[in-house]
Structure formats: structure tokens, C-alpha cells
Amino acid sequence: MNRYVPKIQDVAHVAGVSTATVSRALNKPDSVSEETRATVIRAVEKTGYRFNQTARNLRSRKTSAIVVLVPHLSNPFFSQILSGIENVASRAGYSVLIADSKQPDFGHDRILEYMRYNRADGVIVLDGSLPSEVYQNDQSFDSAAPLVFACEWTDDVPVPTIRIDNQAGARMAVEHLHGLGHRKIGHVSGPPGNVLTRERLAGTRAALEELKLQPRQDWFLDGDFSIESGCKAAQSWMQLTDRPTGMFCASDQMALGFISELSNHGYQVPRDVSVVGFDDIEIAGRFIPSLTTIRQPRHEIGATTASVLLERIKGSKRNGEAICKILPVEIIIRGSTGPAPLH
Amino acid sequence: MNRYVPKIQDVAHVAGVSTATVSRALNKPDSVSEETRATVIRAVEKTGYRFNQTARNLRSRKTSAIVVLVPHLSNPFFSQILSGIENVASRAGYSVLIADSKQPDFGHDRILEYMRYNRADGVIVLDGSLPSEVYQNDQSFDSAAPLVFACEWTDDVPVPTIRIDNQAGARMAVEHLHGLGHRKIGHVSGPPGNVLTRERLAGTRAALEELKLQPRQDWFLDGDFSIESGCKAAQSWMQLTDRPTGMFCASDQMALGFISELSNHGYQVPRDVSVVGFDDIEIAGRFIPSLTTIRQPRHEIGATTASVLLERIKGSKRNGEAICKILPVEIIIRGSTGPAPLH
DNA sequence: TCAGCTTATGTAATCGATTACATCAAAGCT
DNA sequence: AGCTTTGATGTAATCGATTACATAAGCTGA
Numbered sequence A, B: 001m002n003r004y005v006p007k008i009q010d011v012a013h014v015a016g017v018s019t020a021t022v023s024r025a026l027n028k029p030d031s032v033s034e035e036t037r038a039t040v041i042r043a044v045e046k047t048g049y050r051f052n053q054t055a056r057n058l059r060s061r062k063t064s065a066i067v068v069l070v071p072h073l074s075n076p077f078f079s080q081i082l083s084g085i086e087n088v089a090s091r092a093g094y095s096v097l098i099a100d101s102k103q104p105d106f107g108h109d110r111i112l113e114y115m116r117y118n119r120a121d122g123v124i125v126l127d128g129s130l131p132s133e134v135y136q137n138d139q140s141f142d143s144a145a146p147l148v149f150a151c152e153w154t155d156d157v158p159v160p161t162i163r164i165d166n167q168a169g170a171r172m173a174v175e176h177l178h179g180l181g182h183r184k185i186g187h188v189s190g191p192p193g194n195v196l197t198r199e200r201l202a203g204t205r206a207a208l209e210e211l212k213l214q215p216r217q218d219w220f221l222d223g224d225f226s227i228e229s230g231c232k233a234a235q236s237w238m239q240l241t242d243r244p245t246g247m248f249c250a251s252d253q254m255a256l257g258f259i260s261e262l263s264n265h266g267y268q269v270p271r272d273v274s275v276v277g278f279d280d281i282e283i284a285g286r287f288i289p290s291l292t293t294i295r296q297p298r299h300e301i302g303a304t305t306a307s308v309l310l311e312r313i314k315g316s317k318r319n320g321e322a323i324c325k326i327l328p329v330e331i332i333i334r335g336s337t338g339p340a341p342l343h
Numbered sequence C: 001t002c003a004g005c006t007t008a009t010g011t012a013a014t015c016g017a018t019t020a021c022a023t024c025a026a027a028g029c030t
Numbered sequence D: 001a002g003c004t005t006t007g008a009t010g011t012a013a014t015c016g017a018t019t020a021c022a023t024a025a026g027c028t029g030a
Helices: A010-017 A019-027 A034-047 A055-060 A076-091 A110-114 A133-141 A167-181 A197-209 A227-239 A252-264 A281-284 A298-315 B008-015 B019-027 B034-047 B055-058 B076-092 B106-115 B133-141 B164-177 B195-210 B227-239 B254-265 B282-286 B298-315
Strands: A065-070 A095-098 A123-124 A147-150 A161-164 A185-189 A219-220 A246-251 A274-279 A292-295 A324-327 A330-332 B065-070 B095-100 B122-124 B146-150 B161-164 B185-188 B246-249 B274-279 B291-293 B324-327 B330-332
Touching: A010 A019, A010 A034, A010 A227, A019 A034, A055 B055, A065 A252, A065 A298, A065 B330, A076 A095, A076 B076, A076 B095, A076 B291, A095 B076, A095 B254, A110 A133, A123 A298, A133 A274, A147 A167, A161 A219, A161 A298, A161 B034, A167 A185, A167 A197, A167 A246, A167 A274, A167 A292, A167 A330, A185 A197, A185 A227, A185 A252, A219 A227, A227 A246, A227 A252, A227 B282, A246 A252, A252 A274, A252 A281, A252 B246, A252 B282, A252 B330, A281 B227, A281 B254, A298 A324, A324 B282, B008 B019, B008 B034, B019 B034, B019 B254, B034 B055, B065 B076, B065 B298, B076 B095, B095 B106, B106 B133, B122 B298, B146 B298, B161 B164, B164 B185, B164 B195, B164 B246, B164 B330, B185 B195, B185 B227, B185 B254, B227 B246, B246 B254, B254 B282
Parallel strands: A065 A095, A065 A123, A123 A147, A147 A161, A161 A324, A185 A219, A185 A246, A246 A274, A274 A292, B065 B095, B065 B122, B122 B146, B146 B161, B161 B324, B185 B246, B246 B274, B274 B291
Antiparallel strands: A095 B095, A292 A330, B291 B330
16 A cells, blocks of 8 residues: 655666765755756655655764753643744754653663664753763763753763753742841742752852841642642641741742642631742743742743754754853742741 | 763774674574673673664654543643553553644644654544545545544544443433432533534433433533633533423533532532533542443553554554454543432 | 866775675585 | 584575766867
8 A cells, every 4th residue: 555655866867966966956956957957846846755754864974853851740840841842943853752751660771762863963951960981971972962951951971051040040939038028038948969959059048148048947838849848838837836937849840849738728828828930931921929939931941942052953062062041030929929028 | 061972883893793684683683693692781881871762763764652642631621631642652662752633833834744643653532523535535535544543533433432421321321310310311422523412412312312301402512622712611401490300411620610600600510400510530539429420441441442453553454344342431430420309 | 279277077996884685515305 | 423403693685766986978168
């Protein structure tokens, strides 16, 4: 049933020219005569020819694809970033491969397979927690594809990174709460070991210090960016005898979980506690109350990352230079924060 | 700076065997002697060899990749479906390519490029609104890669489809509202022309009819699945003089937008109106109020779709048989629906 | 008129694996 | 012993494009 797939040979035959001419007519139109070009194009239409990407890839030693390593693909946070990447990549003729780096069967082998030029011409890593041996191993063989980090990154790995200033974001959050009169400020942090967790925590501490507020250990609650962990943090909050009146959550999901759980127990935001999130996911503006949060330009992060990677691929620059683009964050003030209760 | 990438030649040389033997040792271990296999493996480790996927693809006439056509990649609804797909595909050694079919520059050309065996061995289409010429054109040349629809589909195109029973889901929603005493039931529908819109609308109408409720034209509001359109629907609702007391929204996003906008204007759910969504996105259970909704098993839809596609690829069956797997929906009753006001 | 240059095209090598076919040694069978 | 079968390996064709190099024709200017 499978009909014959026309190849460049067939086009050449129909057009009465050589395969080289067909290839040139299609890829470098200026290098053949106008007449020949027209003949070839007619032959292509007649035969229904479309070039075989694989053969082209082999000969020209590239894949015209980039791969994106996403931690937890099911996390909707990444959808806009992927959208930004796909947008830029597809416009440049590149396909986008995605792989979930947090899948159970995602081992070193598989990472390496992507890091080499095997499947893609470049790699975007959104997961800062890949074991750093991966990168060393990679360097030792040095047949590595260009690599770019986005959002997250791994310390001491000299790779270009596109991200926001997480510390500054955290500062904005704390300062906003402080500006509303809050003096008892707590924090719900991300998963342990994560760079974002570390940075946002550091920003929070720094801001508290600058504002001459004593950080209290029991106001720093553990989370993992998920909605569920926000709910758990709310339970911890409720069990405190001396409660913070302002909470900065390191992700919107946690902030929403936090507010939701409090609501289930009769507490209200911002009456009982003001809450600031991080990310500005789509639903944040429509939650009840609407969520004050630190906006990350997610689509732009994706688009910028793709541009940087494509440049690296074309220029075949080495990763060594390790530029770091910091995209701006801004605080979006909404309904989940209000003045601190008069003491 | 780019070091030499070892090829099968080099391994053969180091191991003192032919390239054919190396290939066999790696791909069909049983066909070489144990001794040779060990030698080859040692040589592979020594050289740091990893096979070149492109070369393998060309020779074996496949790409080991599948492509997923997503309408609006930025829509987080798809993240779990992608996760399900990636899960199954990667386990079987396939890469997953994604492309946003709603991008401005996504034309027929590009679709066709994917439909042929050029870039992928199979295609998953999540967008039912691709022009049907695409499929016909495809058939006429018949060099088409196996195709599977998921969630959405296009009528009269004989392609296997994995989806839920949208009409049944809509029925559940309406019956639930009816069971709570609601007799004035409205609907917010999806984008015009979409199959899901049509099916959910049909299910709604059928249920109303069965329950002997007169459908009222002005209680059927237009939307497009987005949060924003849910807000707009809320504005329409507020302008009605005779308002429905129960609303079934064809997506969770619209339901959340609907509730949010009402809340901004002092209305409360479910006191003033009960709301049912569709999809059961992650935040639904944590919204305030938590959202009653029709759950789609999104991860499972993705996984099943990938399995079906891989089977087609392996079996190289034609699409003609057009099986249709209907996965179960269930209603998740939460806080956004309550008893109808006593009239 | 002819060397020298440009332009258009053809010939054949090449990318790096897989695999059909050939070869050869060892084992099995009558 | 002589013939067939089996198993392990090597040789070389092959997948379908791109492209280095060769060639031929046309053009320029001394």
C-alpha cells in the first residue's frame, strides 16, 4: 500500500538535469539559471518531491533540531517557556525536541545522548539539578553540542544562562510587604538543593536584614514549588502561636495552595495574612483573591534562550564565555496583600 | 577546538574486527560470540563511541521520533498530555518533537513536512481544526506517516482517535446541576467550529431535553476556552434579567474566569450561581471555591495515544481502520455547586 | 585570436551507520 | 572420509541527500 516516495533522483530525471543541479536549484537558487530553476520547480511539483531530512542531516552533519530538558513536563509553568522556544526555533527552521529530565528512567546515558550531536544541534537545560558529572564527562570528550541554561542553572558549569534576578525578585516581595506595614514576614521555600530555592531564600534574608527585621527560623517553611506543599505550609502557619502577617512564597503554586488551605480553615487573605507569590502564572490574576506576585517574563525567557542557543550553533562558539542574560522581573500588586493589622 | 568524534570505524579498528561486527555486537548481541562482544564493548568504552543517530536513521529509514501538533503550546492544558506522551515514547526509544499548530507561520507546508516521513515516524494531532485538505493531500501521495488524533479530531478523516466522551461529560454536568434542584441551566461554550465545543454543546442540549428543560438561547454564552472569555461570559450573565442559576462551562479555565469576574462584582459562587467546569486542571481543586468539574484523564490520554501510535508505527498498519478509544470521564463534585435557591 | 575569468552544470565522493551476501572454519551426519 | 549445516565474521552495497572538483561554454580584453 505504501507508495513510492520520490527522491532527488526522480526529480533530476524528470527535469532532465543532474541531482546536483536539483539540490542547488532548491537550496541556493541564485547558483542556477532562471530557466533551470523553473524546470526543476516544475519537476518537483510534478513528482511531489520533498527532501529527506535525514539524508540532508547526515550529509551536512547537523540535525536542525534542538532539545529541551524539562524537569517535570507536567508542570504547566514550563508551557509558556516552551512556547517561546518553539516560536523562535521553528521560525529558524529548527525542530524542538522535549525530554522530561525527572522521569524515572532518565539516566546519564540519555542525557549524554542528547549532549552529543546525536539527536540535536544544541541543548536547552531548564533543570539545574542534573549531576555536574554530566557536564564534565561531556567536556572531556568535547564533542558536546552547544548548551544553554534557562531559569535554573548549575553552579561552576560555564554555560550561558538566561534567567531573572531571583534575589531581586525576592527583595521586591519582602519590601512590598514591609511597605504595607508588615514586620513579621515569613517565607515558603522551594525544594531543597534547588538554585532557585537558594537564591530566593538569600534574597529574602538579605531584604529582611536591610530592613532590620530579625529573621525567625520558625517562619521559614519548607515547600517544593507545588500546590500541595503550599497547603502543608498553611497548616504549619496555622499551628504557629506567633504568626507572620506577611508570607512570601517562592512560587505561585505554593501561594495559591497556601491561600486555599487557609480558606478551608476559615482564614482569609489578606485580612489574616498577606501573601506574595512568584512567577505570575496565568491564573494568578484571577484567583480569589487575585495574587500579588513577582512576574517572570516566561515567553520572553524561552524566546531569548532559543535565540542565544541558535547563535551559538551558527557561530559554533564555545560555551566558555558563559554570558548570563538577566531578564527583568517586576512586582504585580494585586489583592492578596494588604496593610498589616494595627498591632 | 572541536575534538574528533569517534565513529564505528574507530571502534572496529581498536577492537580488531570489522564495522559490521561492531554494529552487530551493539544491536544484536546474540549474533556474535561472547568473546567478540566483550572486546567490542571494551573498545567502545575506550574510544567513547556513541552511535550517530542520523546515520542510523538514514540507513534504517526511520527517525525514531514522533511529532506532536499542539494548538497553543502556551496553554497549560496540554502539559500533562505531553507528559504522558513523552513518558511512553521515551521508554520505547522515541524522541518527541513538538510544534505549535496555531503559530502564525505554521502553514500547510510545515504540516506536510511532518506528515511525510521527513522528520518523524508518526504524528499525534491535538488540533482538530487543521484544514482537511492536509489529510487528503497526504493520502493522495500516500507517503504519509501514521497519524493519531487525541482529544480533538476532524470529522470524516479516518484516523484512530483517543478521546473522552464529551457528550457524556456534558450530560453529567447538567444532570448534576439538575440533581441539585437547578432548573435554569446555562452553558458557556468553546471556540466556534471546534469539535469539543460542538460535542459539549450537543451533550448539554441533549441532557436539557431529557430533563424536559427548555433550552434558552440567551443562556448559551460564547467563549473560547480561555480564562478571559470566562470573564466575558460572567459579564453577559450579570446583564441578564432572568439569570440561570446553574452554569456549565466547557472548560475549567472559563469556569474560573467566570467565578473570578463574578467575585469582582460582589457575586458569590455557589450562593448566586452554581458553576461546573470541564477538564479538572490542577488548580481546580484548590480554587476558592473549589471547582466542581468533569475530569479528563489527561496523562492517560497522552500515554494511550503514544502507545497506539507506536503500535501503528511498528505494525505499519494503515490508518483506515480508524479505531476510536474512549477513555472514561467522571464528575468531581466540589464546592462551586450547591443547591438551587428555593424559588 | 587566445589566455584568463566567470557562470552553469555534471560526476562522483561523502556523511556514518546497517545489512545482504560471501566466506570460512568447525561441527554434525551418513 | 566426504558432504551438509551452522555460526561467526568480513566485504561492500546501500540509505538520499550535499558538495568538492571537473568540465564546458560564454565572455572579456590585449
